[in-house]
Amino acid sequence: MWRLLLRNLLDDPARTLLSILGLAAAVMLVLVFEGFSEGLYAQLRAYPERVGADLVVLRAGVRNLAAATSALPQSTRAELEATPGVERVHPLGGLPLIYEANGQRTPIYVVAFEDKGGPPVVVEGGPPEPGRRVVIDAGLADKYELGVGDEVELAGERFVVAGITTGAAALFTPYVFVRIEDLIDIAITRAMETGDAPANLGVGFYLVDLAPAAQLEDVGASIERRLPAVDVLAPAEIAANDVQMGRRMMGGVMQLLVVVAYVIALLVVVIVLSSSVLARARELGTLKAVGASTPRLIVSLGLEASLLMSVAFVVGAAAAAAVAAGIEAASPMYLVTPWVPGALLRTAAGALLISWVGAAMPAHRIGQLDPAEVFAR
């Protein structure tokens, strides 16, 4: 059967090539759509996983870092530092803003940090020093053609770009890093202007390092007992919550689009195999005349589809990587990761399944083939 299969495929190389290209386009589509979802979740989990603290303290009821609004009173730091098992406390502020320049608007997330929770990788320039210095995500820098030394306006204040970072964006929002001293400075200046006492100084979170022998659960519980207005989570929990939130926001539409991609793939398989059956009606009829049963011919068709799909999968995966690179180059805020083992395995299994479903579709046509009629042509 395999020899016949290979002969069939090699007999009409142009048709085989076209079929592979059609299937590869469908595989590419599924993988690119899967890659969008995987990229979105990878971006969401990246920042919390890299903050490098043992625990994160948030306002009670807040469970996320991405898209979260949290404000903690000034007294929190002293209370945390006085908690047994706590070695060091690092304040962190988060502020969603709209960056506006050159007639364009982009939602950004300003992260204010002291010494932990800063930019993950600075690829150009250096980390932000106090004194209105800022490190911006490469996606934002690219979009607004910003470089080290350029000025940007954030919340009505002017900052100088000290560095460019990568991998600091989530939910299609680039992160911008400033020193918390600057945020406090701005809060105090504004409070003096308005005459109001600031309720907090822009600190929304605290990163906590534990003393060497301290236990995570014990210290977390102890903090929550001392400070009822806060919740304490491990960075991994926050990463999981951020991913869960991303799934709730985008999961439905992403899944719908992936299903659409699979329907397209199935359609390609059916068209390719149906046209193959029609083109080879005489040959299939001859095989029936010499004793091949309809199920055996369908299995042969299924194997042919699987073989085509296997080659198409490799081509499609390579094409998906190229398309992903193209999308990331055109829109640097998107991360498209089609070459993730989970996505590849899911797509491979789905492709194999639709190969066989597609092979079963022309079964009726094969069943109708009359050997006598074939010989009479």
Next chain:
Amino acid sequence: MLRWAIKSMIVDRGALIGAAAGVGVALLLVLLLEGVFAGASDTIVAYPQAANADVWVMQKGVANMHMASSLIDGDLVGQTADVPGVESVEPILYVNSFIETEGGALWFAYIVGITLAATNSGPWEMAAGAPVPRAGEAVLPEGLAKKAGVRVGDEVRVLGRELRVSGLSRGTFSMANSIAFVAYADLESMREASGAASYVLVRARPGVDAEALAEAIRTAVPGVNAVTSTVFIENDREVALQMGVNVVRLMSGVGGGVALLIIAFTLFTHAARRSRELAIAKALGATSRSLYGALLVQSLFIASAGFAASVVLALIVEPIIETAVPEVAVTYVPTTAGWLLLVSLVVGIVASVVIAQRVARTDPAAAFSGS
């Protein structure tokens, strides 16, 4: 040849239906992908569109709602109300946050605090309960409540506070910005923003131009920005599109391209299948013009039938999707359908011409030998 074209379609109904179905499903997918994008583009600005305001007033430097932080002093609300030409003002408090439902599930939402007297800033269509939440209450989007298994009377957590669900609103659930309404006083204390407002919805007196009123407010009230509702909605759409909806656009583009390739492949395959019969017809004396005409009739019929099938299927699929994935709104765009019909017809014409040209060049002897 026209008779042959019609007769061969009737005789080979299976192939005809198969080709029309292939084209129809591919067109349906393009319609659907475009519909998802258009639906998402509409729902992201559902709140400012439904809110009954001529002018939006907010913190200086802010010009939209999505992912923006705006807070203005309560005195400025009063100053806005005093600007000549203002009919009424209605403040809201607003924050992007999460609704925590049973089991710790978190749902990202716009949390909008409205006053008890709100008439312009609250939910615009209710599925259950009262539209204006009182202290300790929340009005959630019906779609979110369904997905989370929440009913009127249940408790949810917003910004660390337990609130009782007092109503379910319609048209407020979307993938990027679902809208939950809470009592103004509650959000005031949750945000520690006593006496402040995030936005002020301004109604203009009859005959007062909204743009002129926005300008007057910007001049008269220090520390605020004021824009017309049209500008505010467009600003919001521009920002919100970047928050996921553009991904849908990008994915729709890639998917639509592949679907159009399928249409071309189907029409070419169907036309190519007829080439041997046409070659024989040509050998028997049929003119090239009649060959072109016969193939053209078949391709255009398949393209038209496929298009009609796709429109019918689209109308069937829409409510199924909106029930299965309530955060996805599908809005079909008539111009997209028009373009698709045009593209299908053009592809059909190209397929017919290419295959007919090939047939016209075929040696009659080769046609009879079957090569």
